[in-house]
Amino acid sequence: MSAIAINRTTFFCRTPVAKKVVMAVTGVILFGYLIGHLAGNLLIYSGNPAAINRYAELLHASPPMLWTARIVLLVAVILHIIAAAQLWLLKRRARPVGYCRKEETGSNYASRTMIWSGPIIALFVIFHVLHLTAGKIVPLAMAGHEPDVYHSVIDGFRVPMISAFYILAMVLLCLHLYHGLWSMFQSVGVSHPRYTPLLKRFAATFAFILAIGFISIPVSVMIGIIR
Amino acid sequence: MKLTLHIWRQANSTAPGRMVKYEVDDVSEHMSFLEMLDVLNEKLTLKGEDPIAFDSDCREGICGTCGFMVNGVAHGPLPKTTVCQLHMRHFKDGDVLYLEPWRTRAFPVIKDLAVDRSALDRIVAAGGFVSIDTGAAPDANAIPVPKERAEISMDAAACIGCGACAAMCPNGSASLFTGAKITHLGVLPQGQPERNERALRMVAQATEEGLSYCSNHGECEAVCPKGITLEVIARMNRHYIKAEWVDRGQPAE
Structure with missing residues (x-):
C-alpha cells in the first residue's frame, strides 16, 4: 500500500474527519455548559432574588476555578469556530460550478443553516457577556458591593430589543442543537440502526426544552411574572 | 407524452457549458429515462447536431456507470433507482425536466452529462x-x-x-x-x-x-x-x- 505518502504528524489535523471530531468534542463541552447555565438561570423562578444572587456568588467564589472554566469554554469556542471555518472553506472549494436546479432531499432546515445559526449565536454570546457580565449595555444593578444578578436581568429584559435579540438567538440555538446534538455522535463514529433514530428524537426534544427554558426568562420579565 | 428538457451541453472539459432546451414528442411511458434520451439523440443525429453525451453500460441498475441530476435530484425522483431504471411512467405529459451532470471539483465534466469519476x-x-x-x-x-x-x-x-x-x-x-x-x-x-x-x-x-x-x-x-x-x-x-x-x-x- 503506497498510493500516497502520509506524514503522520500533520495528517490528522488535515483530514475533514478529524476536523469534525474537533467540532463534536468542543460541541459536547459547550452543550454541557448550556445545561449548567440553564439550571442556574432557572433559580430566577424561586421567588427569592437572593437565590440566584447566591448562585452567582458561588460561581465567583474561587477566581482560579472561575478562570479555568472560562478558559476551557473560550478554547472550545475558538476551536469550534476554527474547525467550522476550515470546513466551510473546504465545502466552498468542493463544488466550483453550482447546479441550476438543486432539490434538498434528506437534509433539513437546521442542518443546512448551521453555518448561519453558529455565527449569529457567537455574536449573541459576545453581546450577552457585555450585557450581563461586563454591564456595558445596561448598567448592572448592585446590592451593596455585589452585583445584583436578579435585578440586572430584569432591567435588561425590560428593553424590548435586548429581549428580542435574546429570543432570536435562542431559537437559532435550538436549530443548531437540533442538528448538532445527534450529528456529534455520527462524527465520532457512533451510529446504530436502532438507537440513532431515538437519539435524533432525544436531540430534538432536548434542543426544544433548552430553548424554551432560556426563552421563558425574557418572556416572564416582559409579561411581569418576574419583577 | 411530450416533455421539455433543459440539458447541460458542454463540448469538452475546458469549454464553457450552458443549458439547452429540447422538446421531445411521443415519449412512451415504457421507455427508461436513457432510452428517452436515445430517441432524442437519434433525432439530433438525423438533424446533423451533436448527440447528448451521457454514460451508461448495463442499463439494469447494477453497474454504476449512468447517472446525472434530474430536476436537482441525483438519479431522478424515484428512490433507490439509477437513472437507467427510472421509467417514463413516473413522469407526466408536459413535464419540464432539467438534466445536469454530477457537480463536484473531483468529477470534472468530460462532455455534456458525462463526468470523470x-x-x-x-x-x-x-x-x-x-x-x-x-x-x-x-x-x-x-x-x-x-x-x-x-x-x-x-x-x-x-x-x-x-x-x-x-x-x-x-x-x-x-x-x-x-x-x-x-x-x-x-x-x-x-x-x-x-x-x-x-x-x-x-x-x-x-x-x-x-x-x-x-x-x-x-x-x-x-x-x-x-x-x-x-x-x-x-x-x-x-x-x-x-x-x-x-x-x-x-x-x-
Missing part, C-alpha cells in the same frame, strides 16, 4: 482491497464469518460507485462511497490485517481528491440507488479515529 477509483486503489497470496483457493469455510457481520458487509458492498452521493451532497463529499468501501472490507475477518491502513489511506485519498467533509445532512442516503445508509459514514469515522490512535504507521527510513 476516476477520483473514486483512486480512493479504492488507496486501500479498498484485501491482500492475499495467489495460489490454490482457500477452503470455503476455513474462516467463519458471523451472519450479522456478513449482512453489514454485503449491504455496504452493494455500492456501485455511481457518485450520486458526492453529486447530491451539499458539501460535495463522497463520504457515503468511502464509508461503504471501508465498511465492506473492514467488518470482515479477511479485512482485519489491513483495517487501519485502509481507513487512513482511503480517507487521505478522498481528502486529496478535494471531496469535502460529511456534516450529516443525509442527502446522500436519500438518493443512493443501493439504499446505503449514513451508518457506513459513522463506521468510516470509527475506523479512522481508531486507526489514528493505534496505528503507528510506517517505521522511519
